Amino acid sequence: xxxxxxxxxxxxxxxxxxxxxxxxxxxxxxxxxxxxxxxxxxxxxxxxxxxxxxxxxxxxxxxxxxxxxxxxxxxxxxxxxxxxxxxxxxxxxxxxxxxxxxxxxxxxxxxxxxxxxxxxxxxxxxxxxxxxxxxxxxxxxxxxxxxxxxxxxxxxxxxxxxxxxxxxxxxxxxxxxxxxxxxxxxxxxxxxxxxxxxxxxxxxxxxxxxxxxxxxxxxxxxxxxxxxxxxxxxxxxxxxxxxxxxxxxxxxxxx
Amino acid sequence: xxxxxxxxxxxxxxxxxxxxxxxxxxxxxxxxxxxxxxxxxxxxxxxxxxxxxxxxxxxxxxxxxxxxxxxxxxxxxxxxxxxxxxx
Numbered sequence: 001x002x003x004x005x006x007x008x009x010x011x012x013x014x015x016x017x018x019x020x021x022x023x024x025x026x027x028x029x030x031x032x033x034x035x036x037x038x039x040x041x042x043x044x045x046x047x048x049x050x051x052x053x054x055x056x057x058x059x060x061x062x063x064x065x066x067x068x069x070x071x072x073x074x075x076x077x078x079x080x081x082x083x084x085x086x087x088x089x090x091x092x093x094x095x096x097x098x099x100x101x102x103x104x105x106x107x108x109x110x111x112x113x114x115x116x117x118x119x120x121x122x123x124x125x126x127x128x129x130x131x132x133x134x135x136x137x138x139x140x141x142x143x144x145x146x147x148x149x150x151x152x153x154x155x156x157x158x159x160x161x162x163x164x165x166x167x168x169x170x171x172x173x174x175x176x177x178x179x180x181x182x183x184x185x186x187x188x189x190x191x192x193x194x195x196x197x198x199x200x201x202x203x204x205x206x207x208x209x210x211x212x213x214x215x216x217x218x219x220x221x222x223x224x225x226x227x228x229x230x231x232x233x234x235x236x237x238x239x240x241x242x243x244x245x246x247x248x249x250x251x252x253x254x255x
Numbered sequence: 256x257x258x259x260x261x262x263x264x265x266x267x268x269x270x271x272x273x274x275x276x277x278x279x280x281x282x283x284x285x286x287x288x289x290x291x292x293x294x295x296x297x298x299x300x301x302x303x304x305x306x307x308x309x310x311x312x313x314x315x316x317x318x319x320x321x322x323x324x325x326x327x328x329x330x331x332x333x334x335x336x337x338x339x340x341x342x
Binding site: 244 | 256261276280293294295298299304307333
């Protein structure tokens with residue numbers, strides 16, 4: 001079980017840490033502009049910081065304060081283009097990845113950043129909470145495409161109803177990975193019927209970039225389950241008010 | 256997308272020859288084909304898709320203007336440069 005949540009703020013150009021405010025999440029409470037670590041998902045398995053002139057990104061959970069700030073490196077100054085991956089800190093415990101960051105349940109997780117542009121600039125942070133390391137699932141997977149035409153609200157979560165290119169055969173499906181794209185998309189997650197977490201990943205603005213390791217085809221295990229009439233709703237976080245969204249669902253038919 | 260194009264409104268992008276959705280320079284691009292990369296041919300008629308329909312219509316109008324301009328240029332080229340006056 002995992003969930004992606006977001007931080008966003010326009011921060012000034014100074015050589016001091018500035019807090020990037022947690023985005024109201026719908027499921028996870030916020031306090032003091034920070035996300036409150038969910039009691040049932042108190043491990044962090046992925047951290048991502050983006051800003052065009054971002055120089056520093058950190059989280060400062062109270063349980064780590066005596067060790068100093070927790071630095072997020074690498075950071076991203078651009079969304080990965082052709083043949084590239086957007087930089088992120090991988091703590092999924094997968095091949096080549098670090099172990100999850102263990103936080104105290106219900107402590108605040110504040111996000112801080114610095115940038116060196118000429119003036120104020122937008123800074124973005126994304127975190128994936130999980131109940132443990134993301135374990136790979138193997139099975140007979142397939143990928144289907146769905147599209148949305150909802151106008152997104154820039155720099156906030158926007159819900160998007162998706163239409164499958166072709167309807168799924170009647171039955172029940174496990175979501176085992178996904179990729180999402182729109183003109184300014186940074187991250188996405190899904191609202192799945194009867195599920196109290198919103199799994200998601202890093203998004204793309206073109207067709208030629210790579211997603212984080214494990215984000216597709218079972219690499220992060222099962223994201224959720226749904227039937228053919230209850231397609232997950234996309235929640236998109238974009239830098240711009242896009243009007244066309246594309247999602248590729250990696251699925252496994254389970255019933 | 257360059258910061259200059261990103262700062263433009265969708266209508267300004269279209270006027271300047273860029274895709275109103277993603278900011279792609281449309282020079283030498285089939286505009287209708289590119290439009291299909293963003294939106295289905297028929298966009299669901301809901302309040303939250305109004306802007307998508309507006310942008311799709313911009314692309315259609317841009318394409319229509321391109322076709323009209325090309326037809327006018329072809330007609331112009333077919334005319335003799337200095338037609339001989341009738342005797």
